[in-house]
Amino acid sequence: MENPILEMKSITKEFPGVKALDNVTFSVKKGEIHCLVGENGAGKSTLMKVLSGVHPYGSYTGEIFVEGELQKYNNIRDSENAGIAIIYQELALIPELTIYENIFLGNEISNGVVIDSNETILQSKEILKKVGLDINPETKIKTLGVGQQQLVEIAKALKKEVKILILDEPTAALNENDSENLLELIKELKQQGVTSILISHKLKEVLAIADTVTVLRDGKTVTTLDAKADLVNENVLIKNMVGREIDNIYPERHGIEIGEEVLHLENWRAFAPGLGREILKGLDMSIHEGEIVGIAGLMGSGRTELAKSIFGNPDHYRIEGDVYIRGVKQNFKNPHDAIKAQLAYVTEDRKGNGLVLIQDVKRNISLANLKEIAKSGVIDENEEIVIANRYRSDLNIKTPTIEQKVRNLSGGNQQKVSLGKWLFVNPGLLILDEPTRGIDVGAKYEIYQIMNELVAKGMSIIMISSELPEVLGMSDRIYVMSAGKFTGEMPVEEASQEKIMELAVDY
Amino acid sequence: MGLAEQTELEAKAKTKGLMEILKENVSEYFMFIALIVIMIYFSFTTDGAFISPRNISNLFNQVGYIAVLAVGMTLVIIIRHIDLSVGYLAGCMGAFAAIAMTRWGMSVWVVLPIVLILGVISSLVMASPIAKLGVPAFVSTMAAGLIFRGALLLATMGTGTIVIKDQVFNAIGNGFIPDIMKIPALGNRHILTLLIGAVAIVLNIFTSLRTRRAKIAYKFEVPSFGLFILQMLLMSVVIGYIAWVLSGYNGISWSLVLVILVVAVFQFITTKTPLGRHIYAVGGNPEAAELSGISVQKITFIVFGAMGFLSALSGVMYASRLQSATTTAGLGFETDAIAAAFVGGVSAAGGVGTIVGSIVGALVMMSLNSGMNLMGIDSSIQYIVRGAVLVLAVIFDRITRKNQ
Incomplete structure (x- = not known):
């Protein structure tokens, strides 16, 4: 086997109260496309931040080798100089500047005093060619679509000699066409000898492009698989991603009567202010007294937007569709109205x-x-x-x-x-958005107990959660969200982690 | 309630000691202590001229029109905004009042409410791009300031300074409350002022006792009884001393009456009412406030409306003090008001600050002014000293807050 270009050995990174990475080992071969998958909070982003120097040497334990040499990065600049480029989910471009200004931001070509614009533009054109973007470098970033911006971001990374290109959920904000283009580009870069690490939730995409897949779970490496092998399919990945057994950390509740309907949504749509992108795409939903309804889905699937749109719409989405509270149609203008109608939203x-x-x-x-x-x-x-x-x-x-x-x-x-x-x-309907994120196990249990006490008194609870065991352990009924739609609804008895994950990655 | 009952209550009270209280409130007390130190210092360096009844009385009158602005500015900064227009708005409103009385022959009793309402409206108009569109207050209020300045120049064009002859109007900035009688044994002292001082002392003791009893009834921690007595004694001495000093000159001025009224009302609103809580919540975390059912927009309008009201009041007080409206009225008031607020412990990050703190801040800045004037220090040095004090106060505030 050829020597790996990157080796991360026994990486452990702790935050106050949380072990984000626990003895992770991660190895990437030269010239391959290596995908990193795992649930939210599995440690993917933290691992990449360790690699890129966001978490500097010394703030973690373990060793990083690039082409066999031990690396000690103090900041991002160090890792960039070593040929590691990272492109984050949130783009780091400055909208008011032009493409070429963005590409050379922080590395301006100058004679020491004055920037040489002509030379910069010329070089930018060359780089843009590499990413297949045929566009005038003097165009302002804000006039580009998200897909093109992503390409500029990659171009920016490629201006230096890049050995390892890291992409964190690059297609999350892209439509199908742009996604395909981007994936093609990554394959092309591979031909040019660039090694890529790709973080993604979209398993179909992962299987289409990856040479190797590493699965992280709870801050540990679960397995590294050859993506081209026959046995590797979505199910195998999902099993590895959610693999843990449900511990008995969910207090049971008995004999709670499900009462009348409290909240009812009909064809509920929301559009982002400004651009008007559709965030929620025609949702129907119903919650009853004494019921805990779980909403599962990955980050960015529109769960929080759903909660806010119901709770008086503080972000001023344009909304279509109807909401009924105990059978009465409502038109909340702000959170104050929602509170008056006995809604509460724990953010x-x-x-x-x-x-x-x-x-x-x-x-x-x-x-x-x-x-x-x-x-x-x-x-x-x-x-x-x-x-x-x-x-x-x-x-x-x-x-x-x-x-x-x-x-x-x-x-x-x-x-x-x-x-x-x-x-x-004193609400009738309590919306809990990630109620136990970043909380230790003891406090979690207490919060679950409180939830049980509340529904026993006839309250209804909507629980939004990224933690599948929690959704399965606490809900009576589960909605699964993906890309602004409910891709599934089921009573908890019929649900399993695999089933939910399948629906959650159903784009 | 008799002494016996009080003793019985005290026996049940949970108490805390001096050090605990000082520790909890170190940054609040600091400026107060600084003020006293400054006053003592100037009393020595000016051979007592600083602490003379005449100078103290003057000081309160000088601080008046800045103090009311500082009160409004405190609220504006608490909700994370700034208002650079207040000086010009004040100047403009003063000129409006002068013109209405002298040229249009309107009665002072009609003019005053109109000016105050006009102040509110101007400020609300200025605040709408801030509250509705999220235009930075810095820009919006600076633009409004320019417009008000232009309006002031326009109003005083031709005539220049407009002299005001109305006795009632001019009393606001120069007059004193009338006296009820003379007591020969006390010489020339202003008896009503002494009386008001006495009433204030009794009222303070009475309400403090009531609050304490309620707390004990709820079984809450209270300062030990000895400490409570000490506190009362200290407050009584301060109030009594101020009343005594003022009675030695002309008594309480109408300016001081206005300031006390404004401070009392705004202190009450900010500390005791839901509106006050909402203002602090919007400053502390606007998104959390909005999600708690508080309309950030509404609070922004209310605060700027109040600022407009106080700017107009400040303009009236200033014009009255000069007995005229001048082309330069209001120049630099906003700097003094903002400085007073920051010296008084208001945080530019929002959500932190008190009305009383800002008043102490205004007193500190004005005492420096007055003291250095009496010492004959050149105004160039005065600016430098005041700038240094401002930045030191803010640095101190930053450090004590970090340590908490």
Whole structure:
């Protein structure tokens, strides 16, 4: 066997409280297309960040060898100089600059003082040819489509001698045509001797293009397969991706009666503001009292957009279709209206849009329902303390005092504060978006128990989750989302991880 | 409630000590302490001229029109915006009031409400691109400032300075509350001022006691009783001293009355009402606020509306103080107001700051002004000192916050 161009040996990377990579070994042969697959949070992106120097040498344990030489990168520039280029899912181009300015950003060709535009444009043309983009380099990036922008990004990477090209979900935002073009390009680059590492959720695409596939799960390498072998198909990959047994970490609930319908969606569509891209494509959905409905799907499938579009549409999508709460048609203009109709939404991104981190626990808990503790327009701060303390003990929020600023709490406790805030508005329907992301097992169990208690009281819960075991362990019924559509709906008894994953990658 | 009952209550109270309280509030108390240090320093360097009743009274009147702006600016900065138009809006509104009274012969009692409402409307118009389209406040308010400046020049074109003769209007910036009687034993002292001081002390003790009792009834932690007494004593001394000093000159000025009213109302709104909470939440995390059912747009309008009201009030106070509307009225007010807010602990990152803090900030900046003037320090040096104090205050604030 020929020498690998890249070898990552026993890579372990820990974040506070989480082991993102656990003794990962990853080896890439020269000139191949190597795909990296795994569930959300399996560690793919972290591994690539270690490789590209985003996580510098010393912040992880293990060794990286490129062409047999030990590498110690302190930043991205080091890895670039070593011939490693990474292209992220979110494009890093500057829309207001031209193609050639973007390609040479940070590496401007100049006589020391003044940029030599003519030379830059000339060189840009050459590079653009390599990626098959026949377009004037003086065009501004913002006038290009996403597919073309992706090609510019690759061109930018290719301007230096690239040994290893890493692409993180390059086709996630592309339509079919653009995706195909991109995959063709990667194959062509292979002919030119460029080794590519491709992260992708789209297994069909992976099997079409890859020479080798490595599967990561829970921060560990599960297996590395020869993609051209007969036995390797989507099912094999899916089994390896989800492979773990469901542990018994989901508390059981018994004898909860499913009551009347609480929420009903009919042909629910949403379009992004501005460009008008269709985000949600005609969804029908129904949730009843006492029910926990799981929504599974990969990141970017439109799950959070669905939650927000129901919850008063704060991002101002253009919406078509009808929403009914207990049989009454609703027209929420903002989250305030939704809250009045007894909806609550615990956001996925606690720090970004869930909590006011610089305020203390009690103010966060009372925020969405201040009128409850206000007497003739004046907040009763003593009452507020009583209520905050009640949720602190009910939800077992671990904080020295309720005057503690929320940013000083751990992820699990922040999540409980967020939950407490929404329980205080006394909702009929609770939407939980990734309720246990980044939370340790103990806190997870507590949150599951709380969910069970809530549905026992007749509340309905929509749980959006990327963790399939959680979806299977907690839901009564499951919707699977993919690319803005429900690709499946089933009672939990009929569901399995494989089945869900199959539907989730059904583009 | 008698003393016995209070003793009984105190026995049940959970208390905390001095160090704990100081630790929790170090950055809040710091500027207060800095203010006192500055005042003591100037009292020495000016042989007591700084602390003379006349100068203190002047200081309060000088600080008035900046203080009301600082109150509004505090809210604006809390919700992560800035308002660069306030100075020109104030100048413009002052000129409007002058013209309405002198040229159109309108009564002062009609003019005042119109000016205040006009201030609100101007500010709301200016705020709509900010609130509705997300235009940066920096740009929108700077543009509005230019427009207001132009309007002011237009209004004063031809005549230049417009002299105001209305007694009532001019009393706002120069007058003092009337006295009720003279007590020969106290010499020339302003009796009503002393009386108000006494009432304020009693009220403060009364409400503090009530709050404390409620807390104890809820079984919450309170400062130990000794500390509570000390606190009351300190507050009483401060209030009493200010009243005593002011009574030695002409008593409480109408400017001071206005400032106290504005501070009281806005302090109440920001600390005690849902609206206040909403303002802080929008500043702390606008997206989380929106998802909590708070309309960020509505809060933006309310805050800028309040800023417009206070700008107009500031313009009236300034015009009244000069007894005229001038072409340069309002020049640089926004810098003073923003500086007062930052010195007073408002964070440019949003969500942090108090009304009282900003008032202390305004007092610090104005004390520096007044003290250095009395010492005969050249204005070039004054600018440098004030700039240094501003940046030091912000650095200190940054460090103490990081350590928390």
